[in-house]
Amino acid sequence: MRNITHEELLTRAKELDLPTQHHIDGRAEAGSGATFAVVAPRNGQVLTHVADAREAEVDLAVAAARRAVDSGPWPRLSPADRGRILLRIAELLEEHREQLALTISLEMGKPITDAYDIELRAAINTFRWYGQLTDKLTDSSPHTAADALALVTREPAGVVGAVVPWNFPLTLAGWKVAPALAAGCAVVLKPSESSPLSALLLGRIGSEAGLPPGVLNVVTGDGPTAGRAIGLHPAVDVLSFTGSTAVGRNFLHYAADSNLKRVWLELGGKSPNIVLPDAPDLEKAAATAAWGIFFNQGEMCTAPSRLLVHSSIAEQVTEAVLRRARELKVGDPLDPVTDMGALVSQAHLDRVLDHIATGQAQGARLLTGGERTLTATGGGFLQPTVFDRVDPGMRLAREEIFGPVLSVLTFDDIDEAVRLANSTEYGLAAGLWTSDLSTAHRVSRALKAGTVWVNCYEEGDLSVPFGGMKQSGNGRDKSVHALEKYTELKTTWIQL
Template sequence: MDATADDWTRRAAALRLAGAHHIDGSAHEGGAVFAVVSPRDGTVLAEVADAGAAEVDLAVAAARRAFDTGPWPRLAPAARGRALLRFADLVEERRADLALTVSLEMGKPVRDAYEVELRALLATLRWYGELADKLADASPHTTPEALALVAREPTGVVGAVVPWNFPLTLAGWKIAPALAAGCTVVLKPSERSPLSALLLARIATEAGLPPGVLNVVAGDGPVAGRALGLHPGVDVLAFTGSTAVGRHYLRYAADSNLKRVWLELGGKSPNIILPDAPDLDLAAATAAWGIFFNQGEMCTAPSRLLVHSAVAERITEAVVERARRLRVGDPLDPATEMGPLIGPDHLERVRGHIRGAVDAGARLRTGGEPLPAGTGGSYLRPSVLDRVPAGSRLAREEVFGPVLSVHTFDDLDEAVALANATDYGLAAGLWTSDLSTAHRVSRALRAGTVWVNCYEEGDLTVPFGGMKQSGNGRDKSAHALEKYTDLKTTWIRL
């Protein structure tokens, strides 16, 4: 990506952001609207149709028709795969516009939007497109008098609700396996970042997905999200977001048709650095990158640095130095390393966590203050605190911002106990040169993913999801198809 800040700014000025719902293959304006405000400078990007129960009904009805009588679930799996690959090709053609839209609506640096977010979306669409015709049913050996068949069939209409921090990556993780399985989808993006999802839906229709197969409705959680969660026409609900909202979706399922609910929720991920780490400088640099990437607005962010007392000051100082040098600013500048937080309300919430930790006895090593003044955006200096009390809010609650809490330990059992002392269990990191330690600690950590001598690495072949209050089910990999399919047994007497 060789575009300059001026190039992106000019492109942003010319970008036409459409705010209509996408239902049954076409735009649907609806009635009420809401404003999408850019955290970059506080300007209104677009007025977007605000879905109520009526619009959700229309979208679910379209998805229901497409599933019950339309061609999509009846296509040969190879044909669905080819459709997903065509979809990916058109996304590639519109990659710059999609990346720019993400950057404008949620503040991600445009280089990260283009090189990370869109790369992940494209990889997901292509991976499931290629997987679609490579799944096999089973015929278990039973008795000579019978033939048993076990088929995996698409579940039906999928409601997918995704947050604003990775609006296209997480949408792709839901819709790609659901579509590959033969399901139809109603996607509700966050009201803070609906524009990229609405553009994605239009591209899907241009790629030839039949009407009703992928619908997108914009609106807030208490209205549109609730209507989708309660809707009896939705067979499966897949949600990524906060643990508090995840509880609501479980209640909606209980109060409606007992739809299956798959949850990928919050995290308070520990990153353990031992003195025998193969490269302490790399461990420190990765710790800093992990918490400040995407403004720290990442459920897997290694927000708790657990470092052995023998190397604690060396590691902490290296992270602090990196935080001070980090380039924070305009997300449309390709040189920017960290953009604004999603909005002023979230900025104040994150600052409240910092103030509360200091009041509880933590030491603020760097950051904590907003910047730069006068931009209208929601920018915060990367923040590092040590001497954080183990029972404090900062040590236990998800901040979802560029705030690192540093904790020291003297032995491995203490480190594991600290790491597991949270309601969450999404991810964890471990740095050691000892193979036995790597295996033993990885097994002891209650987390869905454990990275050893790295962080945030992997590909589509491996599943992603959490334990404890970080949720259930898995995105990515062939395991994701388990969420969107039912097993049917046919027993034939011979």
């Protein structure tokens, strides 16, 4: 998108046809007529008003999904035919790539270049990967007695409720929708009320690609009403949620209070990024640390928000991080040269500022940033922020901030680094920088995290699973392992 001017992107954004109704049973559905405002983080102005789901709309969507599973063609199509439709969704996402990137940038504040180059690439690749996988899966036949035949088959789990957050609205929707569809399930997708527009466009695209009615439904509304209704619904067989640990607990309660549906959770993080003196390239380690915490305005569950640096190199690494932070351009998300856009809402900005104020009050040293910027725009812009002299017991070191705030902690030996890294309730991701192969293996094994990156951060592809340990959740997105969430194992024993 860098070859398009800011002014041209502003014009194209004004011309977008933004969806406003639920997508249920293959068509737009206004429901009760209740709506809520979708506000642009870049200027605080209302983009549009979108249908606000109550229990009645959730019931409609779940009923449509139930029909699609129980009597519709989708679970009964050959895997190759399902795969072709998923591949068609990937093609249509590519065709509508600019429209979707603009929509995402408008609704949640992500820089347009990141939306186009990173978010859309990930979403397209997800549908393409699972589309190519569907006809390559196999069942099994264990060796048994000579007078019997045992078959172990994977069958669709049924109706999947998928509830996704606002920070990567299309990528995270794809991580749930694509494998669920590949398995033969039907989906009721509820996006965050902060970023419902791109999900509604995905619903349209699914129908255009050839999904039968009811296979992919999108309902828009808030968590306490629409999300709760999905969690409690007795006709939902599986619930897949990405978001906060507190809301994840709610979904476990909903399952217990209804039909004991399986609940798969990808929750918060407070990821450590450990830099040892023998790191192969300290400048690269520092640059990656800065990129990791400030990318997407720090609104990432895997953000390396705790930089753990050996005391002998702490000053050198911290100075390199500060240089990178001060070079970043904070600006309009629709400007293709912007590095950091706006935080998703005023309420979220206030929460991040509260963490910054608490950090200072508890004695951490603010090295750069910490204040709002571009206030005249009306948008939620925050300077890249770095603290050092952070004690492990401080809120800065223990709680997920979900903003562009980096805490630098020091250690004197590897055992101390591992203890610090594992000292939070979270276990989503971690980074490690070392040239020693033995250290890389030993420390990676010792870190309680679902993903450990060595001499890099945020790398990987669809072939590897993603998910957390401890209070960062359970189950895995991405890879063939994601299908385990959306299928049931059935044993058939045939006496010969």
